Amino acid sequence: MSGNVEERPERPSEVDGTAHLFRALGKIIKVLRKNAGLSQAELADIAHCSEDLVSSIERGVRIPQPDFLLRADPVLGAGGVLVAAVDDVREALAKARVRHPDWFRSFASAEAEAVALHYYAVQAVPGMLQTPAYASSLFERSRPMLDEATIEKRMADRISRQAIFDRWPVPTISFVLEAAVLLRPFGGAKVHREQLLRILDVAQRRTVELQILPQDGEEHPYLGSPFTLLTPKGRREVAYTEVYGHARLITDPEEVRQYSERYGILRSQALTKRESLDWIEKRLGER
Template sequence: MGWRFRVSCPRAWPPGRTLTSSDTTTLGNCTGTPRGRYGCRGTRRSGRKGPPRRHPDWFRSFAKAEAEAVALHYYEVQAVPGLLQTRAYAQSLFEHSRPMLNEETIDKRVADRISRQVLFDRWPIPTISFVLEAAVLLRPFGGPKVHREQLLRILEVAQRRTVELQILPQEGTEHPYLGGPFTLLTPKGRREVAYTEIYGHARLITDPEEVRHYSERYGILRSQALTKQESLDWIEKRLGER
């Protein structure tokens, strides 16, 4: 059963609906208020004046839902999750992305990404966990200095009692899911959903059976990963090698 929307949105969100920048109904504009019942307000019409919006169109919906969620679980295989990135690391990613972005866009996207990290200071803080493939932390985006700063930032966040972070070592001989990164998100008063994105295309998965598959995968990934303390030790060891 999908979420219900108001205004110009369809009555129910189709399970597995793909979100793109051309969509007028995206997750990020969902309010979660009793009146809105996760009502989707739609995106701003072209030519209409108003304050500049944060984040690219295809990501804006998720950023809003992320800020209001009661539980967030991230599995990452490519780069450090945005919530953990340093400014220099994020800058490097955007500077080298293709097609190339202009300086104004880079500066804005870096600032928007860093602004999401206020989530860690929210109280009550949502349940937050990360499972990171070891390769994510071994890849020195931005060079040695930026890489070291990024590892220190991850170490600092992971040491908080409100955050669970685990590393999936490369030595593993089995793996439950090779389909790419994903996020499990629980909106307040709603059932858990799954979120994936690739090449600027976002997909919100609300079908209970498909979400269950992602939840099972995440559970197995956590069981195969290092414990929180082992993960902290792993990062400290890499810092000592640099």
């Protein structure tokens, strides 16, 4: 979910071109926007979305939703090119909901419809925040080694989950990241900087709370694995953990309460959202 633990090898036949589709659409939209003489902010205003979303779509980081394509097509003078892609995008999004490994599928389904999500990361940037390049770098270096088709599929699966940021109403979303997670330059300096910028982009949203747990703390309530607290619509909160490739969805009320308690203490010991943004900006300024 967060590092490179989605470890059941996929057969090449299971791989589709979703990642290529979204990257290609992003490049097409960027060219059309520039040819139309529009800035990202102007297109965002017309498409009823944020400038950050337009930027992310053009970079292939975020998925262009069907409504966005329908609004953007006439404005960009696309002549139906973007409209023609709507069915393919809908099909790709539908596949994204069911193509995860069997052991991960129940969590991915619940995550997509959750009303509250809280992520604690200790090893790598959570999948919900990863850039394509960062995700690929993790999968490329996993052992045993994965083939290129599997890497491409898993990267696309992971990035597709980030569509949740564009839902409305947006679920309650928070992150607590150990500082060490953001100090590890996975993928090299360029990939690391792009990843920090992505986290900064998401963290600045009013719908997201992101906090960093500094390394100089004298206390720590939980020296264990990363975990997620998730509240499905109309149901009780559950917890999700991954340890050495073994996933576990926890529903026992008492055990879930313990994870919730740990998360609350972690948040109380972490930097505030503003302090965390400053921390990231300082890291970017030092590079």
